[in-house]
Amino acid sequence: MHQNRRSFLRNLGLLAATSVPAADLLAGAVAKKPAFEISLAEWSLHRALFAKKITNLDFPVIAKKDFGISTVEYVNQFFKDKANDTAYLKDLLQRCNDNGVKNHLIMCDGEGELGDKDEAKRTKAVENHYKWVEAAKFLGCKTIRVNAAGQGTADEVKKQAVDGLSRLSEFAGKVGINVIVENHGGYSSNAQWLTSVMKEVNRKNCGTLPDFGNFCIKRKPGDWKVCEEEYDRYKGTQELLPFAKGVSAKTYDFDASGNCVETDYSRIFEIVKKSGFKGYIGIEYEGDKLSEEEGIRKTKQLLERVAFA
Template sequence: MQADRRHFLKLMSGLAIGATGIGCLGSKAAAASGASPVFFEISLAQWSLHKALFAKQMDNLDFAAKARKDFGIGIVEYVNQFFKDKANDTAYLNEMLKRCKDNDVKNHLIMIDGEGELGNLNEAERIKAVENHYRWVDAAKYLGCATIRVNAAGKGSAEEVAKAAADGLSRLGEYGSKVGINVIVENHGGYSSNGAWLSGVMKQVNKPNVGTLPDFGNFCIKRDPANWRTCQESYDRYQGTAELMPFAKGVSAKSNNFDEAGNEKETDYMKILKIVKDSGFKGIVGIEYEGDVLSEDEGIRKTKALLEKVRTALS
């Protein structure tokens, strides 16, 4: 099994090089990202366009071009839901790489959902979930990404799930380390939205390629079953971000609504990005617009403008 996967990955890597030269990593966007004096680059998370994607108003293959042409963004973050049956499809992945190269776009990460609970208390189920993620590690490597984003979910007490999640993440991190892919966990509901809990899991894992993806707006621990938009128990987003930043290999700039001055109504971007900067972080901050008032395109533009304004003020 492992030998087959290594053979597949080697074969895919060769095909990717033949298709794109060096699989988007040699693009001007990538070079600019490495040379920039600012403390973070801006990427676009595909979830910002989830309404258009689910409605079939746009296709996953159009994402790189839209990021560049409509928003002037040269780094992208994919969501596996929008090409969930294509992780091992070399022809499809080559087309993604071609679109990326044609638009001078760098692939940064893939957000993974629906592949099982890495914190499942049942060892067999947990290992199955870990192995389900292998193909996405391989796909991320093929696409020139640095990272996959996963979830530390499980059912049980906080201590039980923490122990199980640390095991699942360690196993997946070990696989990722063999091909140079980071495995990062987002605060994504339940225990993971407790900054102290998730930072504790990171300390248990203690692997250089396993880290966090702090999301400014995902600190709801418990939602109302009758209305998921209503949060019944939340964690302080500034405290949580500060706790997760020592392990961060990316940051997700969640946005929903804006005031007349262009500031996000729920998150003080100046305050939270100062926490990001003070942590010593230098990397990529992804736009993840989720609002309902503005269109997806306008919400992305508003978030980008706000990030640029605050970045300039803090630089």
């Protein structure tokens, strides 16, 4: 009996000794769970898409099989006439399901200006986006990305954009879809202006998509590659993050060490992390020195090294 008791205590000690490290390991695993997930923006492959080398239907499979990315962000112009095509959307969704790909958002362009000074045109722009809200819902997306463009002074366009975004967000909110605005040129690339728009819209499903490389407010006439007026990207990112429902990791070029030339990713991700943002970081390679495939891979490697450090 005495021996059995000693054996029991010895075994209990061994159990305790092994269970504590296991608990520590479990706690460590939970603590190290990343705040971010990588997604792939379809614009990263825009040259191949425009050249008809690939199609929008190919995109989710390419994201998963070629780059190991399981979440995608579509660009509406690559399936412009398919928003109401149920058979097409079913085919696209089936390809995603077959390959374990999640649909995150649809970037919407060319549907009119949500800040148009003409009320009838602004209403038409709002209504033009309805089909993309519905397509996003069908595909299992959470979000559509729109633009806050218009004509007039900063205050005039702000008032107009607040109206357009409020109405579109009200419609989208009924089916659980977010409406987010990217800093995408003009007034929207002024982060103070865009945050003031968000504050006035004041809807939970309306937010921002900070794009690290899109803070050019004014481009040189005749040469869009030259920026004449630019908002500070680090300040702008910090200001937009409280409203963010996604982040666009824009890259153009890389140095010999694999760092982004135009944006200090270590610095900008310190800002992202301090903001408490959790969600998708979308790869959007837009350079022309590397192939699209190599640019995507280098951006992914950079994110894995910096964002998850």
